[in-house]
Amino acid sequence: MGLLDSFEKGLERAVNGAFARTFRSGIQPVEIASALRGELDKKAAVVSRDRILAPNTFVVELSPDDHAKMAALGDTLLSELDTLVQKHAKAQGYTFAGAVSIRLGVDPNLASGTLRVSSATEEGRVSWRAVVDIDGKRHPLPSGRTVIGRGSDADITIPDAGTSRKHVEILWDGERAMVRDLGSTNGSTLNGQRITQAALEPDSTIHIGRTDIVFRVVAQARPPKPPPPPPADVTRAFDALGGNGAR
Numbered sequence: 001m002g003l004l005d006s007f008e009k010g011l012e013r014a015v016n017g018a019f020a021r022t023f024r025s026g027i028q029p030v031e032i033a034s035a036l037r038g039e040l041d042k043k044a045a046v047v048s049r050d051r052i053l054a055p056n057t058f059v060v061e062l063s064p065d066d067h068a069k070m071a072a073l074g075d076t077l078l079s080e081l082d083t084l085v086q087k088h089a090k091a092q093g094y095t096f097a098g099a100v101s102i103r104l105g106v107d108p109n110l111a112s113g114t115l116r117v118s119s120a121t122e123e124g125r126v127s128w129r130a131v132v133d134i135d136g137k138r139h140p141l142p143s144g145r146t147v148i149g150r151g152s153d154a155d156i157t158i159p160d161a162g163t164s165r166k167h168v169e170i171l172w173d174g175e176r177a178m179v180r181d182l183g184s185t186n187g188s189t190l191n192g193q194r195i196t197q198a199a200l201e202p203d204s205t206i207h208i209g210r211t212d213i214v215f216r217v218v219a220q221a222r223p224p225k226p227p228p229p230p231p232a233d234v235t236r237a238f239d240a241l242g243g244n245g246a247r
Contacts, residue, residue: 026063026065026069026112027066027069027070027113027115029073029077029080029081032060032070032077032115033080035060035115035117036058036060036081036084036085036088036102036117037084037085037088038117039058039117039119040054040055040085040088040089040094040119041092043055043119044092051095052095053095053096054089054092054094055120055121056097056101056120056121056122057100057101057102057120057122058085058100058101058102058103058117058118058119059103059104059105060103060104060116060117061104061106061115061116061117061118062104062105062106062107062110063110063111063113063114064106066110066113067104067105067106070104071104076137078102078104079133079138081102082100082102082218083216085100086218101122128174128175128217129218130170130216130217131215131217131218132148132170132213132215132216133213133214133216134211134212134213134214135158141170141172141177142172143172143174144171144172145171146169146170146171146172147166147168147169148168148208149163149164149165149166149167149168149182149208150163150164150165150167150209151164151165151166153166154167158211160208160209162186162211163186163208163209164183164184164185164186166182167182167188167208168180168182168184168206168208169182170200176199177199177200177215178197178198178200179215180196181195181197184208186208186209188206188207188208189208190205190206190207200215201215202215202216202217203216
């Protein structure tokens with residue numbers, strides 16, 4: 001199964017089967033995905049024997065009608081597009097200078113069903129953030145312990161009667177993650193294998209009840225470091241201490 005097929009299937013699940021009904025005309029999300037993949041391939045540049053640099057910031061311009069339809073998907077669409085870009089870059093051996101950023105824009109001069117993609121390479125400081133994707137919604141994971149289950153006292157509550165009130169926990173220290181079953185009634189699996197606890201690798205799938213929980217580690221841009229403060233005014237500091245300077 002190709003990346004675009006995976007993307008379309010994931011998106012269809014995320015919007016509860018509304019994909020075919022909503023996008024019978026105009027731009028379809030899979031077309032945006034294809035355009036982003038093409039932009040990556042077109043702009044990728046060999047900078048050394050071991051490095052192929054690809055653009056990491058993208059603006060997808062759409063007609064007003066198409067933009068309104070895509071915006072209705074909220075973060076689900078951008079999250080899926082980001083994942084596809086990352087996977088395609090990894091498969092092709094591309095690297096990024098900074099975190100990936102994808103933005104949807106409006107161009108009233110574009111006809112419905114057409115789009116334009118522009119891209120650039122922007123350096124930036126990157127930090128890594130752990131998230132879980134559940135039923136089309138992305139939940140950031142703080143450092144420490146995150147409990148997932150159907151109970152209202154869980155950190156992430158899922159409406160699944162097949163799960164326990166506190167079913168699993170994910171431990172994240174900023175670099176590594178672990179998943180642990182909390183003595184649930186129906187148990188937990190990780191990538192199809194039943195577990196009580198296990199190391200959690202990026203893009204792994206935890207299954208509890210009827211719910212899939214996909215663990216990811218995503219890059220996000222950090223603001224550049226502020227410039228260092230100017231050196232202290234020695235003369236002013238000396239005067240504040242009552243000095244008079246040389247006579």
